Every structure is written in C-alpha cells, then in structure tokens.
Amino acid sequence: MDPVPTSGHATGPGGVADATPGEFRFIERHFLSLAGPAALGLADDAAVFAPPPGRELVVSADAMVQGVHFLPGDSPDSVGRKLLRVNLSDLAAMGAVPLGYLLTVTLPPDMTDDWFAGFCSGLAADQAEFGLSLLGGDTTSTSGPLVLSLTILGHVAPGAALRRNGAAAGDGLWVTGSIGDAALGLVVLQGGLEDPSGHLAARYRLPLPRVALGQALPGIATAAMDISDGLLQDCWHVCRQSHVAAVIEAALVPLSGAAREAGPAWRSTCLTGGDDYELLLAVPPANEAALRAAALACGTDISRIGHLEAGTCRVRVLDAAGAELDFERRGWSHL
Amino acid sequence: MDPVPTSGHATGPGGVADATPGEFRFIERHFLSLAGPAALGLADDAAVFAPPPGRELVVSADAMVQGVHFLPGDSPDSVGRKLLRVNLSDLAAMGAVPLGYLLTVTLPPDMTDDWFAGFCSGLAADQAEFGLSLLGGDTTSTSGPLVLSLTILGHVAPGAALRRNGAAAGDGLWVTGSIGDAALGLVVLQGGLEDPSGHLAARYRLPLPRVALGQALPGIATAAMDISDGLLQDCWHVCRQSHVAAVIEAALVPLSGAAREAGPAWRSTCLTGGDDYELLLAVPPANEAALRAAALACGTDISRIGHLEAGTCRVRVLDAAGAELDFERRGWSHL
Numbered sequence: 276m277d278p279v280p281t282s283g284h285a286t287g288p289g290g291v292a293d294a295t296p297g298e299f300r301f302i303e304r305h306f307l308s309l310a311g312p313a314a315l316g317l318a319d320d321a322a323v324f325a326p327p328p329g330r331e332l333v334v335s336a337d338a339m340v341q342g343v344h345f346l347p348g349d350s351p352d353s354v355g356r357k358l359l360r361v362n363l364s365d366l367a368a369m370g371a372v373p374l375g376y377l378l379t380v381t382l383p384p385d386m387t388d389d390w391f392a393g394f395c396s397g398l399a400a401d402q403a404e405f406g407l408s409l410l411g412g413d414t415t416s417t418s419g420p421l422v423l424s425l426t427i428l429g430h431v432a433p434g435a436a437l438r439r440n441g442a443a444a445g446d447g448l449w450v451t452g453s454i455g456d457a458a459l460g461l462v463v464l465q466g467g468l469e470d471p472s473g474h475l476a477a478r479y480r481l482p483l484p485r486v487a488l489g490q491a492l493p494g495i496a497t498a499a500m501d502i503s504d505g506l507l508q509d510c511w512h513v514c515r516q517s518h519v520a521a522v523i524e525a526a527l528v529p530l531s532g533a534a535r536e537a538g539p540a541w542r543s544t545c546l547t548g549g550d551d552y553e554l555l556l557a558v559p560p561a562n563e564a565a566l567r568a569a570a571l572a573c574g575t576d577i578s579r580i581g582h583l584e585a586g587t588c589r590v591r592v593l594d595a596a597g598a599e600l601d602f603e604r605r606g607w608s609h610l
Numbered sequence: 611m612d613p614v615p616t617s618g619h620a621t622g623p624g625g626v627a628d629a630t631p632g633e634f635r636f637i638e639r640h641f642l643s644l645a646g647p648a649a650l651g652l653a654d655d656a657a658v659f660a661p662p663p664g665r666e667l668v669v670s671a672d673a674m675v676q677g678v679h680f681l682p683g684d685s686p687d688s689v690g691r692k693l694l695r696v697n698l699s700d701l702a703a704m705g706a707v708p709l710g711y712l713l714t715v716t717l718p719p720d721m722t723d724d725w726f727a728g729f730c731s732g733l734a735a736d737q738a739e740f741g742l743s744l745l746g747g748d749t750t751s752t753s754g755p756l757v758l759s760l761t762i763l764g765h766v767a768p769g770a771a772l773r774r775n776g777a778a779a780g781d782g783l784w785v786t787g788s789i790g791d792a793a794l795g796l797v798v799l800q801g802g803l804e805d806p807s808g809h810l811a812a813r814y815r816l817p818l819p820r821v822a823l824g825q826a827l828p829g830i831a832t833a834a835m836d837i838s839d840g841l842l843q844d845c846w847h848v849c850r851q852s853h854v855a856a857v858i859e860a861a862l863v864p865l866s867g868a869a870r871e872a873g874p875a876w877r878s879t880c881l882t883g884g885d886d887y888e889l890l891l892a893v894p895p896a897n898e899a900a901l902r903a904a905a906l907a908c909g910t911d912i913s914r915i916g917h918l919e920a921g922t923c924r925v926r927v928l929d930a931a932g933a934e935l936d937f938e939r940r941g942w943s944h945l
Binding site for chain 1: 654666668674679703706745750754768836851
C-alpha cells in the first residue's frame with residue numbers, strides 16, 4: 276500500500292522537475308500491459324498508428340472526478356471500467372468501432388499502488404471485452420480529488436456516423452435497456468433508497484455501453500445519442516439539433532424491476548437522472564423491423580417511448596391519460 | 611465575473627444530473643469558435659473526420675494542474691497557450707503535423723467566466739499559429755484545483771515518426787534553443803531569483819514547441835524527444851531506448867543570457883530542471899549539414915552538446931577540463 280509516485284514538473288525547490296524513475300516504474304508496472312503496438316511501449320512522446328484504410332475516425336473525451344462521477348468507496352476495478360465505458364458509450368452513440376484510448380490520471384497524495392492495480396485490472400477486463408487498447412497518457416499530481424480523463428478513438432464507414440441532427444417528424448423515439456437505474460443507484464449509495472437486489476447500485480457503478488448495437492444502426496436510426504445527463508435533457512438535445520419536438524409517453528419508458536419497486540415517487544428521477552449510458556434513437560417507422568432485428572442480434576432490449584413531431588425543440592411527457600407531466604428538476608429546465 | 615456553470619452527473623439530492631442549459635451556453639460561448647468542422651459544432655457525442663490519406667496518426671495526451679504546472683497568478687491566456695504548446699511539443703518530437711485536439715476541463719467552484727474568456731483567447735491564438743483546431747472535450751467540476759487535460763492528434767508519413775530508440779553510438783547529441791530558462795523562471799516566480807529582463811518567467815509561462823523543425827527531421831535525426839523533465843533525465847530516456855550511453859559537455863549546453871547572468875550556482879538547475887520543451891536530438895555526423903540547413907530554414911537555434919557512445923543507459927556530464935560532474939537532484943538519480 277505504498278503511495279504512488281507521481282510526476283509534476285517544477286514543484287521542488289529550485290524548480291527541479293520531480294519526475295523520478297519511480298514514476299516510470301509505476302507506468303510500466305500498471306499501464307504497460309494495457310498498451311497495444313501503437314503505444315510504442317509507452318516509451319515515446321506519442322503513439323503512432325495507421326488509421327484503418329477508407330474509414331473515418333471518431334474521437335471523444337470524458338473526464339470523471341472522485342466524489343462527482345464515482346464515490347470514494349467504489350472499487351478501483353469498477354472505476355476503471357466505468358471510465359472506459361462512459362467513453363465507449365459515446366462511440367456507441369456514433370455507431371463507431373472502438374480503436375484505442377489515451378488516459379490522463381491526476382492523483383491526490385494518498386493514492387496507493389493497490390488502488391492502481393485494481394483500476395488497471397478493470398481497464399484490462401474491458402479492453403478485452405470491447406476490443407481496444409491503451410495508446411498513451413500522462414500521470415500528474417493534485418492536492419484535490421482524483422481526476423481521470425480519457426480520450427477514446429474509434430472508426431466508422433465514411434458518412435455513416437450517427438448524428439443528433441438527422442431526426443425528422445414522424446420518427447419513433449426509442450431507448451435501449453432500462454432508464455433511471457443509475458440515478459436511483461446513486462440515491463441508494465447515498466443512503467436514500469433500499470436496493471435489496473443490488474441492481475440499482477450495480478447499474479450506477481457499471482454502465483453497459485451499447486457498442487455492438489451502435490455499429491448496426493447506421494442506415495436504421497436517423498439520430499442517436501447516449502443518455503448521460505438524463506433522458507429528458509438528452510432528448511432535448513436531439514430535438515434541438517434536428518429541429519423537431521418530442522412526445523414521450525411516460526408509461527412506455529422502460530423501468531427495471533428494481534426501479535419499479537422503488538415506487539412512483541422516484542419516476543421523475545428516472546426520467547431526469549443521469550448516468551444511464553443507454554442509447555436514445557430516432558427511427559423512421561419503415562426501419563423499425565430492421566431495428567428490432569439488429570437489437571435481437573445484439574441481445575439488447577429496445578423500447579419505443581414516443582415519437583417526434585414538427586415543432587421547435589420541445590419535449591413533452593404524457594401520462595397514460597394523455598395529460599402533460601411537469602418536471603421541475605435542475606437537470607430539466609427546458610420544458 | 612460570474613462563476614462558471616459546471617457539470618457533474620448525479621451530485622444533487624435525488625441523483626438528478628446537474629448538467630444545465632447554462633453549461634451548454636458556456637461551451638458555446640467559449641469553445642465553439644475554437645472548433646473545426648470535425649467537431650460537428652460540439653453538438654454530438656464525438657468528433658468525426660477523415661484522416662489524411664496515406665498518413666499515420668500520432669496521438670499524445672498531457673495534463674496540467676494549477677499549482678503544479680502553472681501558477682494561480684499566471685494569466686489565463688498563457689495557461690491556454692502553455693497547455694496547447696506542451697502537447698504540440700510532443701508532436702514536434704515525433705516529427706508530426708498538428709491536426710486537432712480534445713480538451714477536458716475540471717473546474718474548481720471559483721472559476722470565472724472572464725478566466726475562460728482569457729484561456730480560450732490563448733488557445734485561439736495558438737490554434738492559428740500552429741494550424742489545428744478543437745475537436746471536442748468535456749467540462750466537469752472538482753473541489754480541488756483546476757485540472758486541464760489535452761489530447762493532441764497529428765500525422766506523419768508512414769514510418770517517418772521520430773522515435774527515441776533509433777540513436778546509435780557516434781551520433782551527435784543536439785538541442786534546440788536554450789536550456790534551463792523555464793526551470794529558472796519558476797524560481798523567479800517563486801521569489802528565489804531576480805529576472806530583470808523577464809525572459810526567464812516568460813519562458814516558464816510560454817514554451818516554444820519546435821513544430822516546424824520537428825517536421826523537417828525525419829531522415830536527419832535518428833532519435834528525438836522533447837525536454838520536459840530536464841535535459842539529463844530526458845537524455846537518459848533516449849539512452850535507455852536506444853541502448854547507448856551519452857556524454858554531455860556542460861560548456862556546450864546553450865544557456866540564454868538571462869540564465870548565464872543567474873550565475874554558476876544555477877547551472878545544475880538548468881541541466882536538471884523541467885519545462886524547457888526544447889528538442890533533444892541524436893544526429894549522425896553525416897547528417898549534420900542537413901540538420902543545420904533545416905534549423906536555418908526554420909529559424910531555430912541548434913547546438914551540439916555532446917555525443918552518444920557504446921554503453922548501457924548512462925549519461926555523463928563533463929566539465930571543460932573533461933572531469934565528470936555529479937548531480938544529486940531528485941530529478942536526476944540515474945547517474
């Protein structure tokens with residue numbers, strides 16, 4: 276449980292850089308086994324690789340901060356996996372095939388070597404599952420909480436990337452999986468809700484990026500995004516980019532058994548809470564059969580939750596009787 | 611001077627995401643004008659671009675932390691430029707042409723809108739100077755100091771990337787510019803040294819990545835890296851990767867007038883201090899004329915500071931009489 280050596284230029288008296296051989300041993304001990312050939316053994320100034328011929332590149336970056344995106348008690352293994360998965364979810368939303376990632380780690384003074392062994396073991400498991408490898412990165416120190424920043428690279432056929440701006444009035448609105456589990460899971464971990472099955476907390480800690488389904492969606496979905504900031508908020512983004520309005524039927528939004536057990540008082544949390552990392556899709560009725568076939572082939576549940584209509588950037592949520600529901604959450608001020 | 615709206619999933623009571631329209635307005639206000647076409651208006655889950663045909667991609671990431679890599683009093687403009695430049699320096703060391711970058715910003719509660727206006731104005735200036743644009747990124751919050759993480763992408767001809775492992779015994783050791791100014795500049799900013807001209811502090815705040823020269827070096831240099839952790843430390847890396855030993859003649863290491871004025875007591879700081887972001891090159895004698903021509907064409911000063919010889923991963927520094935100098939800095943424990 277030795278503290279991890281960290282680097283930061285020019286912190287010492289006299290302005291001497293404090294990068295030590297210990298830092299390089301640390302990188303080699305934990306990160307070298309995650310690196311693919313393009314990483315050049317993590318021994319050069321950058322990674323070098325030939326992009327897949329005839330493909331476009333897709334790149335995205337997401338950071339996670341201890342105490343904000345994960346909790347101090349979360350296992351380092353699950354933190355590593357969540358970090359990779361929230362970024363994989365962005366590739367899924369673009370229909371891209373994962374290629375590799377870069378990682379910057381900003382360490383508080385009390386991080387231990389054991390923590391990093393667990394963190395990298397989580398990264399290793401998900402690299403194998405999703406087919407990508409580490410390209411490079413940086414390790415620095417901070418007096419604040421742990422900050423993890425990941426940049427992910429993937430590729431798509433030219434012109435095939437799923438955008439947010441292609442949806443049209445008449446398209447159906449669809450989501451993968453179930454909605455709201457992760458937001459409820461955080462409430463569970465903060466002591467505000469029971470979770471007898473552990474399902475909700477698990478969904479907060481470990482999202483399921485829909486990478487395989489995403490790759491099947493070009494030509495089927497007219498717009499896609501991943502739901503990271505809450506269903507209603509994110510639906511608003513699709514509406515804004517596609518210049519349409521959305522109607523969501525609350526009763527059609529898929530909830531897990533655990534979320535239903537939490538009771539109706541938590542329904543608005545499910546619709547507005549973050550961290551789902553499911554896909555939100557706009558699909559013309561003519562493509563529904565293809566969507567169902569693709570989802571079946573990937574083993575991914577999908578649900579039609581409403582539709583798009585002519586209008587300007589508005590999301591209405593209707594109850595079973597067709598009455599409009601109101602939401603006053605901070606995450607949802609566009610209604 | 612309003613505080614900047616920040617996002618962080620699931621911090622609020624009830625697990626509601628706190629991403630607000632304010633966050634998107636913030637992104638559009640400051641970052642949209644930095645974005646190139648590949649960024650898709652910063653409105654999608656990722657950037658999409660066609661890599662330059664027939665070229666290899668070069669990618670690297672470096673993070674900077676307030677209080678470690680820059681000081682609270684540094685102007686936001688110079689922080690933005692330094693962040694981009696330390697990453698551009700990695701591309702320079704690989705001989706790559708800049709293409710674009712992704713940025714994650716992790717904000718403490720007290721950041722102001724004015725600070726970001728300055729930060730982005732610095733990024734804008736250097737984007738124009740070095741020919742690249744913003745591809746995407748993420749904004750999150752922290753209770754600790756500001757953390758800035760940047761991933762840079764560039765491209766090189768296939769097989770042409772400059773590596774650290776190609777140097778051979780007999781190659782000359784060269785550096786660009788002058789060595790040690792930035793390390794002394796930090797001492798100045800910490801009150802430990804006078805700097806009548808302001809040169810030293812300026813060099814700490816604003817490195818000069820050797821991007822143009824780097825692109826001219828494939829076929830001339832057998833190894834290259836940028837000097838970020840101190841000349842001696844970084845020379846050790848080239849030796850380690852190329853399986854050679856280095857001899858540096860201390861009197862040949864180029865010092866600026868301001869560094870010389872600081873006096874001999876600061877010479878070891880110059881050789882071991884970080885943040886130079888000059889290039890360290892191994893160049894066979896037969897290529898020296900080409901190196902000089904390339905440097906002249908780029909307007910970059912270069913200096914031969916020693917040579918490589920057979921041996922295992924050792925860096926000796928000799929004084930003018932040929933006696934070996936000893937260094938006991940933290941940043942230099944390999945001697």
